[in-house]
Amino acid sequence: MAPCRRSVDLYDRPVARVFSGIQPSGDMHLGNYLGALRQFAFDQYDHDAVFCIVDLHALTVPQDPGELRRRTLEAARIHMAAGLDPSVCTLFVQSHVHEHAELSWLMECTASVGELRRMTQFKEKADKASDQEFVAAALFTYPALMAADILLYEADRVPVGADQRQHLELARDLALRFNHRFGDTFVVPTAAVPRVGARIMDLQRPTEKMSKSVISPQGTVGLLEDAASIVRKIRRAVTDTEVEVRYDPQAKPGVSNLLTILGATTGEDPERLARRYHQYGELKADCAEAVVALLEPIQARYAELAADPAGTAAVLAEGVGKARAVAAPVLDRARAAVGLLPR
Ligand code: ATP
Ligand code: LTN
Numbered sequence: 001m002a003p004c005r006r007s008v009d010l011y012d013r014p015v016a017r018v019f020s021g022i023q024p025s026g027d028m029h030l031g032n033y034l035g036a037l038r039q040f041a042f043d044q045y046d047h048d049a050v051f052c053i054v055d056l057h058a059l060t061v062p063q064d065p066g067e068l069r070r071r072t073l074e075a076a077r078i079h080m081a082a083g084l085d086p087s088v089c090t091l092f093v094q095s096h097v098h099e100h101a102e103l104s105w106l107m108e109c110t111a112s113v114g115e116l117r118r119m120t121q122f123k124e125k126a127d128k129a130s131d132q133e134f135v136a137a138a139l140f141t142y143p144a145l146m147a148a149d150i151l152l153y154e155a156d157r158v159p160v161g162a163d164q165r166q167h168l169e170l171a172r173d174l175a176l177r178f179n180h181r182f183g184d185t186f187v188v189p190t191a192a193v194p195r196v197g198a199r200i201m202d203l204q205r206p207t208e209k210m211s212k213s214v215i216s217p218q219g220t221v222g223l224l225e226d227a228a229s230i231v232r233k234i235r236r237a238v239t240d241t242e243v244e245v246r247y248d249p250q251a252k253p254g255v256s257n258l259l260t261i262l263g264a265t266t267g268e269d270p271e272r273l274a275r276r277y278h279q280y281g282e283l284k285a286d287c288a289e290a291v292v293a294l295l296e297p298i299q300a301r302y303a304e305l306a307a308d309p310a311g312t313a314a315v316l317a318e319g320v321g322k323a324r325a326v327a328a329p330v331l332d333r334a335r336a337a338v339g340l341l342p343r
Contacts, residue, residue, distance in 0.1 A: 035161025
């Protein structure tokens with residue numbers, strides 16, 4: 001089977017590929033932007049860049065069908081509003097490329113129950129569910145689908161927030177195990193986690209990460225939220241009863257989170273930033289101002305894109321074709337390697 005073709009640079013060197021995915025499981029928030037999306041926009045210019053709205057992953061927890069459709073389109077527009085240029089990168093919806101579900105099965109056959117059981121995201125979500133609550137089997141096998149997403153595109157680099165590090169390690173282990181058993185088939189990927197902003201915490205419960213699917217309206221800053229509401233939430237963010245501004249995520253999670261948000265937004269080091277502040281109020285005011293300024297252009301671009309639904313549909317339709325051109329030969333190679341007959 002011929003290896004997949006990659007773009008080459010002016011010197012005929014192959015260009016590294018970047019791949020990442022975001023679930024349309026709720027309203028996109030500041031953590032998604034600072035931890036993941038912002039890196040996507042940087043990476044697209046010097047990589048073969050492929051980004052995916054992972055709707056199949058969102059189905060691991062109950063979704064209203066109409067809402068899922070709306071959010072999938074919204075997520076695509078947010079990717080573009082955050083700077084992704086579909087003429088430079090590939091943007092598509094996971095379920096449009098059936099190769100993901102197929103390779104996911106081969107990954108489920110490569111992963112062990114023990115290693116899936118050790119995934120903290122599964123443990124946390126399953127533990128949180130009450131005895132009567134439905135926990136889908138797919139919540140357990142979810143990292144196998146994620147590994148399939150990555151391996152199908154022969155990604156070298158996978159930009160993600162800190163919460164996905166463990167899943168990335170598993171994807172690496174599965175690639176290595178498969179290659180060892182069946183011969184070189186997959187590229188072994190590496191996680192790219194930002195130094196500042198990889199784990200933005202909930203403003204009301206600063207020991208928990210800001211999350212789409214956890215209901216915490218006062219603790220979450222939506223990417224499309226209006227300025228007044230963002231300012232109000234940051235002003236009311238939970239801190240502590242001391243007065244000292246210090247970066248210490250263990251002892252002072254609320255204040256440290258505000259320093260992280262301000263640092264990630266302005267490109268400064270949170271510890272160094274702390275020395276500049278003597279009152280929580282000042283820190284909150286500057287943090288709110290910086291976040292509003294960061295989101296303003298994204299929101300303006302989003303409004304333009306939302307006014308042209310056919311434009312979004314066209315981008316996603318083009319994305320499927322570009323994605324399948326890479327994914328289909330890789331899946332064929334994996335199928336052949338394990339001994340499935342050609343079709
Ligand atoms: P859910 O609550 O449904 O799991 P989520 O908010 O965790 O959703 P995902 O779609 O799972 O969002 O993640 C998309 C990307 O955003 C991933 O790379 C993830 O690591 C990153 N991310 C998610 N939450 C945060 C956060 N609080 N801080 C930094 N990065 C984050
Ligand atoms: N599991 C990830 C979303 C995700 C992803 C991927 C990220 C699915 N497939 C492939 C990077 C690469 C999450 O919950 N944030």
